[in-house]
Amino acid sequence: MEWKIDDSRPIWPQIKEQLMRDIVAGKYPMGSPFPTVRDLAEDAKVNRNTMQRALSELENEGLVITNRTSGRTVTMDENLIKLTRGKIAKEKIVSFRQEMEDMGFTMEEIISLMRGSDSDVEKGE
Amino acid sequence: MEWKIDDSRPIWPQIKEQLMRDIVAGKYPMGSPFPTVRDLAEDAKVNRNTMQRALSELENEGLVITNRTSGRTVTMDENLIKLTRGKIAKEKIVSFRQEMEDMGFTMEEIISLMRGSDSDVEKGE
Amino acid sequence: MEWKIDDSRPIWPQIKEQLMRDIVAGKYPMGSPFPTVRDLAEDAKVNRNTMQRALSELENEGLVITNRTSGRTVTMDENLIKLTRGKIAKEKIVSFRQEMEDMGFTMEEIISLMRGSDSDVEKGE
Amino acid sequence: MEWKIDDSRPIWPQIKEQLMRDIVAGKYPMGSPFPTVRDLAEDAKVNRNTMQRALSELENEGLVITNRTSGRTVTMDENLIKLTRGKIAKEKIVSFRQEMEDMGFTMEEIISLMRGSDSDVEKGE
DNA sequence: GTGGTCTAGACCACA
C-alpha cells in the first residue's frame, strides 16, 4: 500500500484518514483481522507510537475492535461503516465544492474538469 | 469576509489559500490595491505577524506586489493568475477524486452526489 | 563561531548568508546533523524566531533538511552545494568588480590591492 | 545613468553609495555643479525626499557643498576625495575577500575567477 | 499611514 504523508500536518490523523477510507471501501472486510501495529508502522515507515495513535482513534470511533487475546478486527457493524462512508464523502464533497466555487468555477465546469481529469492530469504541470 | 479557520492545521497556510482563491476568483481585481496587513489581521482575528506570514508567501508566488511604503497591489500578470487558478483547481480535483475513489465511489456516483449536495448538505450532520 | 551582524540590514538574511557560506565551505559536512535552532540562536544572541526564519530559508533552498522531531541535517546533494557555492561566488565577484570599476579601479589595480590587503588592512582605518 | 536599487535595504543609503562612487571616480569633477535634487530624483525614479536624504548625507561627509544661491557643487578638497576613494575600496576589498575565503576560496582562485568573470558572467545562470 | 523586523514568552505535536 502506498501511504501519502504530508509533512505539514501531524502524521497520525493522515494515517487515520487513510485507514478509514480503506475500511469503508471494504479493503479490510467487516469482521476480518486487522494488521498489527508493528506491520502497519513498518509498511508506512512511521514510528510505532504514531501508528498506535491512529489506531486508537479508529477504535474510539468503533471502526476497529481490540480483543485482548486475538488482536484487532474490523467492526461487524455494517451500519456504522455505511454511515461513516457517507459522512466522510459528504464532508469532502461540501468542502471541495465550496472551494471550487470560491474560485469561480460553476458546477458544470467542475464536473467537466473532473471527467477530463483522467487525461489532463497526466499532461499539465 | 468570512474566514474559515480550522485548528487542525497552521493558520497562515489556510489564510494564504483563502486569499489565493479570492485573488484567482477576481475578488481582488488585477492591479487593484490589496487590504493592509493590519486590516486583514483584524478582520480575520489573527495576529498581524500571522497575517504577514501569509501575505509574504503570496508575494513569493508573485500574486501580490509589495510597495514598502504604500501597501500592496494585486499582480497585473493575467497569465500568472490564470495558471494559478488552473493549478489549484487541478490539484484539488485530483486529490478529491483520488480520495473518493479510494472509498469506492465511481465517477458517476461522485457527480451524482455533487449535484445533489445542494439539498443534502442542508439535511444531514 | 563568530557572528558578524550589521544593523544596516535585517538580521535574518545576514545569518542565512553566513550559514550558507559555512555549508558550502564544508564547515557543516554533507549529511551531518545541523545545530538546533535553540543552540544557534543562543550562540548568535538572537531570538529563536529570528534564527528560525533564517533556517527556514535555508531549507527552502534545499541546503538543509528538516526532520520535525529529530532536528536538521545538511543536504546530501553534492551538486546543489557546488552549484550554490559557485552561484554565490559569481554574484559576489560581479558586484564587487562592478563597484570597484565604477570607482575607476582597473582590474590590475584591484588585484594588486587585494594581494596587498593582508598588510594594508591592518594599518589605515 | 542606471540606478541599481535593492528593495531589501532602505533606498537612500544605496543612492548615497552610488553617488559617492561616481564622485570619487570623477564622474562629477571637483568643483563642478551637482545636479538638482529634482533631476536626480526623477532620473532615479525615487521620491524627492529620499534623494534629499542621500544628498544631505553626502554633504555631511563634505563631498558636496551647498551654496544657498547657486545650488550644490562637488567639493574642491582633492585629498578628501582620494581618502574617501581609498576607504571605500579598502572596506569593499576586506569584506569581499573575507567572504570569499569563508567559502573556501584561496586568493589565487579568487583572482583567477575575477579575471575570468568577463566571459563567465555572460554564460552561467 | 504603510510594510518589515525583532523579542519574549507561550503552547503544540512528535518520538
Add this chain to the structure above:
DNA sequence: GTGGTCTAGACCACG
C-alpha cells in the same frame, strides 16, 4: 528533547 506556530507588543524606515 526537537521544530513549528502564535500572540502581544515594540521599534524602524519610508513618504
